[in-house]
Amino acid sequence: MDDSSxxxxxxxxxxxxxxDIADFSSxxxxxxxxxxxxxxINKAHCIMLAECSIIDNNTSKQILKALDAxxxxxxxxxxxxxxxxxxxxxxxEQIGEDIGGRIHTxxxxxxxxxxxxxxxxxxxxxxxxxTLLNLIKTTLxxxxxxxxxxxxxxxxxxxxQPITLAHHFLAHVNALLxxxxxxxxxxxxxxxxxMGAAALAxxxxxxxxxxxxxxxxxxxxxxxxxVMDNSIDAVTSRDFLVEVLSNYxxxxxxxxxxSEELILWSTTEFNFIELPDIYTSxxxxxxxxxxxxxxxxxxxKTASVFGDLMTCLSTIKALPLSYNLDLQELTPHxxxxxxxxxxxxxxxxxxxxxxxVNKSRMKEMCVNSFITATDLADxxxxxxxxxxxxxxxxxxxxxxxxxxxxxxxxxxLDKDLFDKICLETxxxxxxxxxxxxxxxIDPLESVKSRKTIGGPSPDTVRATIxxxxxxxxxxxxxxxTLVDSIEQVxxxxxSYFRQ
Numbered sequence: 094m095d096d097s098s099x100x101x102x103x104x105x106x107x108x109x110x111x112x113d114i115a116d117f118s119s120x121x122x123x124x125x126x127x128x129x130x131x132x133x134i135n136k137a138h139c140i141m142l143a144e145c146s147i148i149d150n151n152t153s154k155q156i157l158k159a160l161d162a163x164x165x166x167x168x169x170x171x172x173x174x175x176x177x178x179x180x181x182x183x184x185x186e187q188i189g190e191d192i193g194g195r196i197h198t199x200x201x202x203x204x205x206x207x208x209x210x211x212x213x214x215x216x217x218x219x220x221x222x223x224t225l226l227n228l229i230k231t232t233l234x235x236x237x238x239x240x241x242x243x244x245x246x247x248x249x250x251x252x253x254q255p256i257t258l259a260h261h262f263l264a265h266v267n268a269l270l271x272x273x274x275x276x277x278x279x280x281x282x283x284x285x286x287x288m289g290a291a292a293l294a295x296x297x298x299x300x301x302x303x304x305x306x307x308x309x310x311x312x313x314x315x316x317x318x319x320v321m322d323n324s325i326d327a328v329t330s331r332d333f334l335v336e337v338l339s340n341y342x343x344x345x346x347x348x349x350x351x352s353e354e355l356i357l358w359s360t361t362e363f364n365f366i367e368l369p370d371i372y373t374s375x376x377x378x379x380x381x382x383x384x385x386x387x388x389x390x391x392x393x394k395t396a397s398v399f400g401d402l403m404t405c406l407s408t409i410k411a412l413p414l415s416y417n418l419d420l421q422e423l424t425p426h427x428x429x430x431x432x433x434x435x436x437x438x439x440x441x442x443x444x445x446x447x448x449x450v451n452k453s454r455m456k457e458m459c460v461n462s463f464i465t466a467t468d469l470a471d472x473x474x475x476x477x478x479x480x481x482x483x484x485x486x487x488x489x490x491x492x493x494x495x496x497x498x499x500x501x502x503x504x505x506l507d508k509d510l511f512d513k514i515c516l517e518t519x520x521x522x523x524x525x526x527x528x529x530x531x532x533x534i535d536p537l538e539s540v541k542s543r544k545t546i547g548g549p550s551p552d553t554v555r556a557t558i559x560x561x562x563x564x565x566x567x568x569x570x571x572x573x574t575l576v577d578s579i580e581q582v583x584x585x586x587x588s589y590f591r592q
Contacts (some may be wrong), residue, residue, distance in 0.1 A: 112172070119125050121169045123424040127167040130209040131180050133253035134288065136160050136586055137308035138200055147298050148195050156196050159187040161587075175421075176209075177202045198257045199298040203328040203416045204290040207579040210424065212309065214337055215283050216579060217431045222276045222572045224435055225344065229269050229565055235445055236262045236558055240551045243536055244365070244455040245464055255459045255536035256468055258450065258548035259558070266561055268347045273341050273568055281576060283333045285319045286311035286367050290327035308589075310582030329415045331405070334427050338402040341434040342395075348437050349395040352388035355444065359385050364454045371448030372440070387444060390439045401426035459536040463492050468542075472533035476525045487518045497531040 110118075136157055141155035150568055160180075169179045185193035215362035246256040282432035288307060289295060289302030303318035313319040319328035363373050369384055399500035404424050414421055460465075473484040491514050508527045515523050532538050545548040548558075 094408060105108055108441050110172070115172050115174070118174060118418075119171035119510060120175045120421040120424065121171045121179075121427060123421070124169060126213055126428060127176050127206075127209040128163075128167065128169075128180070130212040131205065131584070132160050132163050133212070133309065133586055134205055134208055134305075135180060135196055136183075136483065137305045138288065140308060140589060141301055141304045142195075142198060143300055144304060146298055147198060147300065148343070149546065152192055152195055154253070155188050156184060159184045159193060161321070162187065168422075175202065175206075177205050179219050191301075193549045199291065199296040199300050200288065201292040201328070203302065204287045206288040206326075206421075208309070208331070210309075210427070211283050211285070211287070211333065212426065214334070214431075215280060218276050218280055218283065218337060218340075219572055219576050219579070220436070221341070221344070221431065222273055223271060223569075223576070224411075224438040224442075225276070226565060226569055226572065227256035228438050228445075229266055229273070229561075231442045231446050232262055232266050232269070232320050233558055233561055233565070235448070236266070236554070237357050239450060240554050240558075242450060242452050242455060243459050243540065245458045245462065246549075247315045252458065252462045252464045252501070255464050255539050256549040257540060257551065257554060258455065259551075259554045263554065263557055265347065265351055268562060269344075270561070271410075272344045272347065273572075274344065277568070277571060279333070279340055281313065282336065284311055285321050287321050287330075290324035293325050295324045308582075308586060310579055312578075325415045329422060330408055331419075331423055334423055335402065335405050335409070338398070338405055338427060338430045340432045340578050342398050344434055345395040345398045345437060346389075349392045351441060351449075352385075352391040355388050355448070356392070360381075365451055367449040367451070368444060369449075372444045387440050391441060394433050398430045401430040405556055435584050456536075460504065462503045463495075463501075465503055465534040465536055465539050468539045469503065469530070469534050472530060473523065473525065475588050476529075477523050479523075482518070487515065490514050490518050504531070506534070524581060565572075 107332075110453045139148070139153050139156045139160070142148045143150050148156075163180065165184065167179075169176055170182075173179050173182055181193070182195055184196055187193065215252050237257040242258040243255060244258050244261065245252045246261070247531055286302065286306035287303045288309070289300055306312070306318035306320050311319045321330070325560045333426070355366065355368060356361055368388070372382075372385075372387040374384050374386040376384070404426050408419055410424055469491070470484040471536045473479060473487065474481050479485075491506060491511070492503070493504070493513055494510065495501070511527065511530070512522050515521065540549050541551065544553050546553070555567060
């Protein structure tokens with residue numbers, strides 16, 4: 094692009110700028126994702142200008158034709174600072190300043206930038222939501238296969254109580270579903286139009302902000318134009334960006350937790366699962382190694398998304414109203430947070446889909462432990478009417494006695510030892526059916542008996558999975574409807590021009 098194009102921005106007011114300063118000030122690298130949105134904004138704005146008789150129809154048609162000819166993958170010139178001036182310069186190159194120079198009537202880069210960010214971000218939100226829904230479906234399918242797979246539940250990374258693998262993964266499903274709900278809740282706050290706010294104080298031209306909002310798909314739940322009603326807020330606000338990055342951070346937080354468990358469970362010490370080979374790596378020196386590389390990277394990349402969020406918060410915190418160029422530094426962090434989250438969701442979904450579960454090892458960890466100690470305490474309460482705190486102390490003494498004898502599982506308890514500990518702890522024997530006691534401390538029976546809502550009983554878990562599938566289907570319809578509405582907006586804008 095020649096020097097004359099640069100005059101669109103600086104003219105003789107400031108003179109030519111050295112390239113190193115222009116490169117430093119430019120947002121070209123992060124603006125590449127905005128090109129199509131900026132083209133569409135200009136189309137909608139041009140249509141509105143003609144409808145409001147601010148420019149004539151012939152001028153509007155020529156501008157629209159020039160905009161339609163632009164390549165969304167075009168090279169951007171950093172000497173023009175940003176995507177907005179590049180698009181305008183390309184239009185003027187095609188049809189001259191007398192016609193093309195009218196494209197910027199009644200608008201500014203300030204309102205256009207925030208509008209373009211919102212347009213790309215709303216699509217990113219829906220793409221992340223769909224990818225998240227796919228991960229949830231994969232996780233539910235995995236849970237279906239392991240409704241009866243016994244495993245230890247943990248607190249403090251110590252064996253706590255027996256559960257099933259399905260029950261454990263349903264906890265992750267719940268968290269992931271909440272993240273989808275957050276994204277959907279965020280969407281309407283992103284989908285509001287700043288266009289028409291101009292630099293910060295709107296314009297003296299008789300424009301229709303509502304018409305531009307409609308053409309660009311900025312609609313509320315009642316299908317009415319969603320226009321930001323304060324021009325300063327319209328050009329300055331980036332809280333939507335922080336909210337979206339916060340959502341990405343929450344998603345990554347849970348992906349990191351899941352990844353951490355998969356890493357631990359795939360170790361020789363746990364030996365609960367084996368990760369699919371394609372999501373692992375080996376060592377350059379130790380040929381036997383199978384490292385959980387992808388899940389490790391998800392865990393690490395979570396910190397970078399947190400960093401993107403904190404950088405944006407720190408950038409915004411002390412900015413006076415209204416627009417400041419500091420705001421352009423937020424965009425790369427928004428894009429990076431999106432890409433990291435989107436990629437991580439895909440990686441983890443494939444990883445879970447290919448997991449091989451060592452069921453016998455998981456069951457062994459339940460059987461060869463004291464994991465049903467609480468069940469024993471509960472059983473004694475139900476059979477003797479003793480206070481739970483008393484039976485808790487009794488079972489604690491039983492565990493201690495077994496450990497001193499070198500026995501490392503509760504099922505090693507026999508009737509004689511039980512009676513002996515009862516006498517030592519309570520000064521009496523307890524009249525309980527020992528056969529029933531043995532059944533109560535069986536890990537599988539423990540799981541089956543926990544039928545309360547949210548419990549690990551296989552029947553309860555199956556019912557929960559069925560409920561989650563219904564929720565998943567409902568949310569999927571909501572997301573698909575939003576995706577379709579945006580695609581319809583693009584189609585309408587194109588067809589309007591070509592009529």
